[in-house]
Amino acid sequence: MSACSGPTDDEPYAPPTSESDGSDSDVPVNHHVHGEIREEIDTEAEPQQRWDGTLDSIRIGTTFKTKEDVQRAVTLWSARRSVTYRLLESRPHTWVVECITRDPSFPQERLHGAYCNWSMRASKKVLSNKWKIVKWVDEHRCGGANAENVDRNVTSREIAALIFPKVRDDPSYKVAFIRTDVHTEYGVRVSYKKAWHGRRKANDAVYGSWETNFRDLPRYLSTVRQLNPGTVVQWKFPPGYAHSSRRPFKYVFWAFGPSIQAYKECRPVLSVDGTFLRGAYKGKLLMAVAKTANNNILPIA
Numbered sequence: 001m002s003a004c005s006g007p008t009d010d011e012p013y014a015p016p017t018s019e020s021d022g023s024d025s026d027v028p029v030n031h032h033v034h035g036e037i038r039e040e041i042d043t044e045a046e047p048q049q050r051w052d053g054t055l056d057s058i059r060i061g062t063t064f065k066t067k068e069d070v071q072r073a074v075t076l077w078s079a080r081r082s083v084t085y086r087l088l089e090s091r092p093h094t095w096v097v098e099c100i101t102r103d104p105s106f107p108q109e110r111l112h113g114a115y116c117n118w119s120m121r122a123s124k125k126v127l128s129n130k131w132k133i134v135k136w137v138d139e140h141r142c143g144g145a146n147a148e149n150v151d152r153n154v155t156s157r158e159i160a161a162l163i164f165p166k167v168r169d170d171p172s173y174k175v176a177f178i179r180t181d182v183h184t185e186y187g188v189r190v191s192y193k194k195a196w197h198g199r200r201k202a203n204d205a206v207y208g209s210w211e212t213n214f215r216d217l218p219r220y221l222s223t224v225r226q227l228n229p230g231t232v233v234q235w236k237f238p239p240g241y242a243h244s245s246r247r248p249f250k251y252v253f254w255a256f257g258p259s260i261q262a263y264k265e266c267r268p269v270l271s272v273d274g275t276f277l278r279g280a281y282k283g284k285l286l287m288a289v290a291k292t293a294n295n296n297i298l299p300i301a
Helices: 067-080 156-169 175-186 192-207 210-227 257-265
Strands: 062-064 085-091 094-099 119-124 131-136 232-236 251-255 271-277 283-291 297-299
Touching: 062 067, 067 094, 067 119, 067 131, 067 156, 067 175, 156 175, 156 192, 175 192, 210 232, 210 251, 251 257, 257 297
Parallel strands: none
Antiparallel strands: 062 131, 085 094, 094 119, 119 131, 232 251, 271 283, 283 297
């Protein structure tokens, strides 16, 4: 990511934890800072004001739990004012942004001679382990010249963070509802595509991605066998991969041990049904079930 770039929209979303340090991997390459970015003299003994979730509480000295909280607060503040910022620096202990009109490539004729000095810097304090705003300019002076593409800073990652609790309760939360939520929270309208990607990232954070789910399948089935004696697991590998440490599988079959024992008390008939997997990896999922004497369904394999 270059110094003139904005927030990237291809980063996965990970819900913050109490141990999160807020660091990420979007460190600019060939970094150059345009203009003077000056950090205020700071002592951690000074009284600190914690961000209470409102826009009025953002000022020099405001503290945040994580870097993600800083980013969300500044994005919300900017979107509500129909202004856009660009990323100057993003490191494990520093986050710096400024008005997009300060980008040398920004069309100067749109400024009509105005100059906007809006910028902010947040840094992580060692003793408190909190993020603190050490530089903050209260208002933009670009006269609305950067009002175009005001949804630029509302990335799919920001959307994923916003809708994470709702997707956790309803994985199929509709994109139309997501776009409404974003407009209510940020005051901007995002495209269907960006909202869809936000839902995908939220789903990945809750349930795991296709890649992680397939990667964890051997470990999952191994745990199932350990905790359920009598469980049968059989893998089918393509020729040439039987003894490889990294091998694709063609089929995998498993039957739960308790279900195998319970089948002895069921009607001697198995019903097999299946469905197609939709997503990054195509395939079929088949299931065998039986019926008990009380007509209850018992999954077998």
